[in-house]
Amino acid sequence: MTLLVTGWVAIDDIETPFAKVEGSLGGSATCAALAASLFTDVRLLAAVGEDFPDTMREKLHRPRIDASGVITVPGSKTSRWGARYSYDMNSRETWYPELGISVEWKPVIPPGWEDCTAACLAAGHPVDQRNLIRSLTSPRVTLVDTIKMFIDEAEEDLRETMRTADFVAMNESEAREMARMPSIARAGRALVSGGARNVIVKLGEYGAAFVGQEDYFVAPGYPLEEVVDPTGAGDAFAGGLMGYLDSVEKITPAEIRRGIIYGSTTASFAVEGFGPSRLLTLSRDDVEARYREFRALTHFDAGE
């Protein structure tokens, strides 16, 4: 089984109330690929500029990641992303010191990669996301993530892409905006009625809600004692979920629930370090231990 991961491989500047890191490896595809590679083999498709340092490229070469799809576009610059977080880490100001190649570039499946069994497409233009899904021969499961920019600029394209992918993931505020409904539950159901197969509403530190055609599942957030940097948590969530689903024999509602908890677990580790740094040291055993803890923290007996 092999999971296609696309999105940004970028250079980040991050400032939290407690620390600051400049010019470090970042990007949605980086975080998703690292998280997914704990569960399955990953093919990473992204574009960087000529300025992308070898030291960062080396970090992407991992046993279960084929990074040959990280292509250097001549004459271009790597995308840069900046974020400054508020005291409680729940809100941030973002900026783009260099929009760079990730925005201009049109991703195309490299020859031989059409047989990927699953795809995790981090936020990107919905038309590109749709074309990528259609380029795969017979994927078992696909996910697209999106952000406010595409709801604002390409809503109709996004709606069509949502009908093409098996899962769409978005933040709470984005789901509310897109569905024009204030309740998370109603927003999720409205998006499913509108043609999305399964919607995952990411609630940040409060967890995630899954609204599908066959199931409804709510997961609380893992109770983290210390959040170092929330950057990439949503991507680590998507990567963990899709990595797990690519690894299972049959994708059932019960496996999707497990996948969401695996995604929440990898996301909870991601925020323990700056950018993807914690994901670089994470082991499957760490993930399994926290999964068990998650279950112990959330389950309760039947009623009277």
Added chain:
Amino acid sequence: MTLLVTGWVAIDDIETPFAKVEGSLGGSATCAALAASLFTDVRLLAAVGEDFPDTMREKLHRPRIDASGVITVPGSKTSRWGARYSYDMNSRETWYPELGISVEWKPVIPPGWEDCTAACLAAGHPVDQRNLIRSLTSPRVTLVDTIKMFIDEAEEDLRETMRTADFVAMNESEAREMARMPSIARAGRALVSGGARNVIVKLGEYGAAFVGQEDYFVAPGYPLEEVVDPTGAGDAFAGGLMGYLDSVEKITPAEIRRGIIYGSTTASFAVEGFGPSRLLTLSRDDVEARYREFRALTHFDAGE
């Protein structure tokens, strides 16, 4: 088994983005008592003014509520509370058209009520809360709720009361403020280290986190399609939790988890109507059905 419930019995003016209700029955003790009475016998202790209408008083006379402790203080006015909610119902502006008798009055246990087996003390001055707990002969379990006003005005008294009660319940922002910690998990643990036995952090639509000396439990919010009015949800939570705990044979960590889910369930019904109106029509069967649904929505299989 008999649960003492105290707090405000008040008259509310509530405005949501969708509707407006003026001069209707409200108050923290009203909501907590109605929720608790689904599980156990309740003794309701509160003060109202001479203006308190008989029609409202009649609503408090229910099979499992002894409302003889709702005393009319001559020459005084019933407390009035107003709230206006934002579009997503997550924030509100509150005001007090009439601070009234609930603030001036010093609650005292009526003769014969010292044998209450449990107590649910809605927000009030921490010294009054402590005195009430100490007036009971041998309560099995006690809870105090609090609000920002008492953290600001009587923090040391509140800390002592927290050491006296078995549970303290507060909103997320209040827990963060009191513990001076941005993470919910750390704030809860810091309050427990400071002497609180068990802390419940109420997360509104995102559920609740329980941090105890023996257990840690996180419950997501019930995915409500429509929220009519969030007023009283926290009180219905406390009432449901304490009503359930008063009814069980032995108070174990597993029963506390169940109690938190019963509390979340009664709270999820409370917000379906204005003020306590939905609680007036609620049956134990409704609660049991939603409890089962809650469990089905949140449980997941063990990992690999």
